[in-house]
Structure formats: C-alpha cells, structure tokens
Amino acid sequence: MVIFMIKSIRKKFIGDRHFYHRVMMLAVPMIVQNAITSFVSFLDNIMVGQIGTEQMSGVAIVNQLLFVFNICIFGSVSGAGIFSTQFFGKGDYEGQKHAFRFKMYASVLVATISFVLFAFAGDFLISLYLKEGSDVGDITLALKYGKQYLEIMMVSLIPFAITQTYVSTIRETGQTFVPMLASVVAVLSNLVLDYLLIFGKLGLPQLGVKGAALATVIARITEMFIVVIWTHVKKDKNPYIKGVYRSPKIPKKTFMEILIKGTPLMVNEMLWAGGMAVIAQCYSVRGLDVVAAQNISSTITNLFNIVYIQLGCCISVIVGQYLGAGRVEEAKDADRKMIFFNVVCCLFMTLLMVLVGRFFPEIYKTHQSVKDLAGKFILISALAMPLCAFTHSTYFTLRSGGKTLITFLFDSVYTWVFLIPFAYVLSYHTSLSIITVFFLVQFTELIKVVIGYFMIKSGSWAQNIVNK
Numbered sequence: 001m002v003i004f005m006i007k008s009i010r011k012k013f014i015g016d017r018h019f020y021h022r023v024m025m026l027a028v029p030m031i032v033q034n035a036i037t038s039f040v041s042f043l044d045n046i047m048v049g050q051i052g053t054e055q056m057s058g059v060a061i062v063n064q065l066l067f068v069f070n071i072c073i074f075g076s077v078s079g080a081g082i083f084s085t086q087f088f089g090k091g092d093y094e095g096q097k098h099a100f101r102f103k104m105y106a107s108v109l110v111a112t113i114s115f116v117l118f119a120f121a122g123d124f125l126i127s128l129y130l131k132e133g134s135d136v137g138d139i140t141l142a143l144k145y146g147k148q149y150l151e152i153m154m155v156s157l158i159p160f161a162i163t164q165t166y167v168s169t170i171r172e173t174g175q176t177f178v179p180m181l182a183s184v185v186a187v188l189s190n191l192v193l194d195y196l197l198i199f200g201k202l203g204l205p206q207l208g209v210k211g212a213a214l215a216t217v218i219a220r221i222t223e224m225f226i227v228v229i230w231t232h233v234k235k236d237k238n239p240y241i242k243g244v245y246r247s248p249k250i251p252k253k254t255f256m257e258i259l260i261k262g263t264p265l266m267v268n269e270m271l272w273a274g275g276m277a278v279i280a281q282c283y284s285v286r287g288l289d290v291v292a293a294q295n296i297s298s299t300i301t302n303l304f305n306i307v308y309i310q311l312g313c314c315i316s317v318i319v320g321q322y323l324g325a326g327r328v329e330e331a332k333d334a335d336r337k338m339i340f341f342n343v344v345c346c347l348f349m350t351l352l353m354v355l356v357g358r359f360f361p362e363i364y365k366t367h368q369s370v371k372d373l374a375g376k377f378i379l380i381s382a383l384a385m386p387l388c389a390f391t392h393s394t395y396f397t398l399r400s401g402g403k404t405l406i407t408f409l410f411d412s413v414y415t416w417v418f419l420i421p422f423a424y425v426l427s428y429h430t431s432l433s434i435i436t437v438f439f440l441v442q443f444t445e446l447i448k449v450v451i452g453y454f455m456i457k458s459g460s461w462a463q464n465i466v467n468k
Contacts, residue, residue, distance in 0.1 A: 014337065023314055023338065029176035030310040032184075035303070044194050045299045048212050049364040051198070053292050054138055055209050056366065058145030060295030061129045064280055065122075066153060068273040069114045073161050075269025076106035077168045079262015082399060083254075085172040085317060088240075089324025096169070096240035098250045102258050103165045106266065111161035115154055122150050129284045129291060139288060145209045152213035156220040163224040166231055172317060175237065182226035190219035264408040265399065271412035278420050279441065282427040286434045292370045293361075297377035300360045304353045304382070308389035311342040312396045320400040328462045331400075339393040339456070346389035353382035373434070380439050387445040394452030401461040410451065419444055 049056040080102040087095035118125075126146040130139040167179045193215035200206025207214065231238050250258075284291050315338050322331035357378040361371040398407045422444065426437040455461065 014340070019334070019337065020341075023311075023318070023341070026174060026176055026317060027310055027314045029180040030171070030313060031306055032180055035306050043191055044212060044216075045295065046363055047194055047198050048209060049296075049366060051208055052141075053288070053366045053370065054141035055145045056295060056364075057288055057291045058126070058142040058147075059149050059209055059212065060291060061126050061142070062146050062150045062153065063295075064129070064277055065118070065125055065150070068270075068277050069110075069157065070160070071273030072110050072114070072266075072270045073107050073164050075266040075273075076110045076161075077103040077164055078269060078399070079265045080106070080258050081168050081172055081316075082261060082265070082320065083258055084169055085320035085400070086324030088173050089321035093239045095254065096172075097242075097244050098254045099258065100165065100169050100240055100244055101248065101250050102255065102262075103168065104162070106262075107161035107165050108158065111157040115157050118150060118154050118157075123147060126150070128281055131285045131287065142288065142291075149209045149213045152210060152217060156217045159221045159224040163220065163227055166224075166227045169240070170227065170231065170238065171313070172320075173238070174317065174321075178230050179227060182223045182230075185226060186219040186223035189222055190215050193218055264405045268408040268412045272415055275412065275415035275420055279423045282420075282423045283434060283438065285427055286437075289367065289370050289373060290434055292366055293373035293377055296361050296364055296366075296370070296374035297381060300357060300374075300378055301353075301381045304349050304357075304385065305388070307349050308342050308346045308385065308392055311338065311345065312389075312392040314338065315342075315393055316396040316400045319397065323401055323462060332459055332462050335397050335400075335456070335462075339390065339397070342389050342393050343386055346386045350382050350385045353385070354379060357382055376435050377438060380435075380442050384442045384445055387443075387449050391445060391448040391452050394448075394456055397456055398461045401463045403461045403463075406455065406461070410448070410455070414448060414451075418447075 045056070045059075048059050080099040084096050084099035084103075087093070087099060123143070126143055130142055163182075167182075170176075170179055194212055196202055196204050197207045197211025197215050198209075200211075205211075231241050235242050280294060283294060315335060318338065319331045319335045322328070322334060358375045360378070361374040364371065364374075395407055395411060398410065419441065423437070423441045426432060426440060427434075430437070432440075
C-alpha cells in the first residue's frame with residue numbers, strides 16, 4: 001500500500017527526464033539572464049552605497065518608483081502575451097503578429113504616461129518615502145540625489161518598453177537564449193560603466209548617482225538594439241515579425257478579445273506594483289534607516305528569488321502552448337508538476353539564503369544599525385520564499401488559461417483590500433517594531449497559498465482561448 005502511494009504521488013507530481021529537459025532548456029537561460037541582471041544590480045547597489053547612505057536611499061526610492069513602471073510595462077505586454085503564446089502553439093503567426101502590435105501600442109503608451117508623470121510629479125513621489133524617524137541620514141540630501149537619478153533614468157523608459165515588447169514575444173516562442181545574451185551584454189556594460197562613471201575612473205568625470213543612471217540608460221539602449229536587430233534579421237525563427245510594421249492595423253475581433261482579456265491583467269500588474277510601492281512607503285515612515293535597510297534586503301532577496309520567478313514564467317509558456325494546441329489534460333499535468341518542482345527548488349534556495357544572506361549587508365558602507373536591520377529583513381524574506389513560489393506559480397497558471405479577472409482578484413484586490421490596510425495600520429498605528437511589522441506582512445502570503453490551492457485544484461483555469 002505504501003509503495004503504491006509513493007508511486008502514485010511520484011506519477012502525479014514528478015515528471016520524466018524529457019519533461020525536466022524541456023523545462024530546464026526554457027528556464028535555465030532565463031534564470032542565468034536574471035541572475036546576472038540581479039547580481040550586477042547588487043554590485044551597482046554596493047557601488048552607490050559606497051558613496052553614502054543618502055545617495056543609496058535616494059537611488060533606492062527612485063528604483064522603487066521605476067519598479068512600478070517596470071511592472072506596468074510587464075502588465076501591458078502580458079495581456080496580449082496570453083494570446084501570443086497560444087497563437088504560437090496553434091501555429092497562427094498572423095495572430096501572433098497582431099498580438100505583437102497590441103503589445104507595442106500598450107507598452108509605449110504606458111512609457112509615455114510614466115515619463116510625463118515623473119517629469120511633473122517626480123519630486124512629490126520621492127518625498128513620500130522621506131520621513132524623519134531615525135538618527136541615520138539627511139532626508140534633504142536623499143531627495144536631492146533621488147531627483148538627479150530620476151531625471152536621467154527617464155530617458156530609458158521608451159527603450160525599455162520596446163525591449164520588453166520584443167523580448168516577451170521571443171520568449172513566448174520558447175526562444176530564451178537571445179534575450180539572455182542581450183541582457184548579459186547590457187548588464188556587463190552597465191557594470192563597467194557604473195564603475196567608470198560613479199567613481200570617475202580612466203579620466204572620466206566622477207558623477208556619483210548621475211553616473212549610475214547614465215550607465216543604466218546606455219545599457220538599456222544597447223539591449224534594445226540587440227533584440228530588435230536579431231528579431232528582424234532572423235525572420236525564419238520569428239515569422240510573426242514579417243511585415244509587422246507595414247500596417248498598424250489589428251483586426252477588431254482580435255483587438256477586442258485581447259482588450260477584454262488583457263485589461264484586467266494589465267490593470268492587475270499596475271495595481272499590484274503600486275501596492276508594493278505603497279507598502280514600502282508604509283515601512284518608510286519608521287525612518288531613513290528602514291529605507292536603506294529595505295534597499296539592501298530587496299537587492300539581495302532578488303538574487304535568490306529569480307529561481308521561482310523564472311520557473312513561474314515557464315509555466316505560462318509551457319502550459320499556454322499546451323492549451324493553445326488543445327491539449328488540456330497535458331496542460332494540467334504539466335502545471336501540477338511544475339508547481340511542485342518550483343516549490344521544492346525554493347526550499348533549497350531558502351536554506352541557502354538563510355545560511356549566507358546575513359553576510360551580504362556587511363559589504364555596504366553604511367551605519368551598523370542599517371546592516372543589522374537589513375540582515376533581519378533578509379532572514380524573514382528567505383523563510384517566506386516557498387510560500388511566494390507557490391502563489392507566483394498559481395498566478396501564472398491562472399494567467400495561462402486566460403483567467404485574467406481571477407488573477408486580478410487574486411493579486412490586486414487582495415493587495416489593496418487586505419494587505420495595504422494591514423501594513424498601514426501596523427506601521428502607522430502600532431508600537432510594534434519594524435521587524436515584527438515586516439514579518440506579519442510577509443507571512444500574510446499564507447492566506448494566498450490556501451486560496452491558490454483550491455483554485456488550481458478546481459482545474460477550471462485550463463481553457464483554450466484562441467479556438468473559440
């Protein structure tokens with residue numbers, strides 16, 4: 001009986017060699033790409049941290065705002081991405097071309113609106129995160145450096161939008177090597193330019209935070225040129241790109257289907273990212289030391305989170321292609337095994353992060369109180385990682401079947417109706433330490449795990465949306 005149960009569980013949750021080969025061929029380039037990006041971001045963060053707490057805090061606040069923009073761009077391409085993936089699985093390259101056009105219009109529109117918002121309200125948005133509450137740092141200087149950084153980073157908004165339109169479509173066809181290569185070139189150039197421009201090496205001016213921003217802008221433009229040129233040169237691998245700019249038209253039926261299905265997803269990404277920024281702002285009322293510690297913690301946590309994030313993205317590609325081909329039961333089976341694989345991988349990442357995470361804050365040139373606080377944030381984030389892996393996988397599962405309204409409720413409504421008020425009350429109206437507040441907010445993820453489990457188990461998410 002026990003042997004039978006073990007075999008049954010293994011068959012249900014563990015795939016064969018071919019299954020994991022396919023998953024890893026898709027996931028490894030994405031993980032490598034994001035690992036390099038996160039590691040360079042970590043080094044970039046350290047370099048800025050070497051010139052002062054105020055500089056690090058100002059840049060951290062702007063990067064929180066840019067995180068919202070990045071997620072909004074992700075949302076603007078994700079709605080059409082559901083259709084693009086299923087069109088590719090079906091072999092309908094004309095449909096994929098229309099989805100690509102929709103992505104381009106949506107992402108450039110978001111980038112343009114963001115540019116205007118940052119241009120006219122940048123100072124106000126940065127100031128929201130600057131509150132007196134500790135003996136660490138000068139908030140006036142933090143605002144000054146944040147403004148300097150944002151003014152230059154705004155140049156990268158449109159290039160980033162174009163890059164994500166191309167990269168997301170390339171990945172939806174199962175090609176992940178070229179986006180990885182473009183990212184590697186970009187982040188390595190970013191790292192070199194950071195060193196040269198922040199500290200003024202090889203006769204270049206010492207620009208500080210301005211140098212960090214300029215290096216990032218150059219890197220993003222470089223990445224854009226690589227993916228755009230490769231896509232148009234390799235038309236045999238990207239048949240959807242043929243004639244994509246000969247006409248701006250999208251068939252009304254396709255446009256409306258993407259708009260109806262994609263809008264909840266787009267709004268969800270925007271609201272979720274905005275929600276994360278609001279929660280960070282709630283923490284920031286406890287002082288500039290909390291802002292600095294959060295910056296260190298989130299930078300390091302991102303290094304470890306890439307595994308579950310990219311495996312989650314693989315779910316949307318593999319399961320979406322099965323659904324587009326009408327292979328619904330195979331989609332359910334693959335999804336179940338990939339979720340299990342993702343959570344197991346994150347248990348190992350949690351252990352690694354607990355063991356080594358506490359050493360990272362010591363690299364920064366900042367106050368010891370900031371380092372100690374960052375170390376505690378890192379430990380809490382590590383313990384919550386397996387929970388996040390499951391809910392992240394749930395999100396991409398629901399998305400792959402076009403359940404965008406459900407993802408909206410699961411992500412944004414939950415965040416704004418429960419999580420933000422919870423964080424606000426704890427931060428503003430209790431005497432609990434920031435460590436306790438951070439722990440309680442992080443572990444509300446347990447509620448989403450329970451909700452996500454029942455949604456996945458129902459199987460109602462597994463739908464083909466391109467053959468209707």
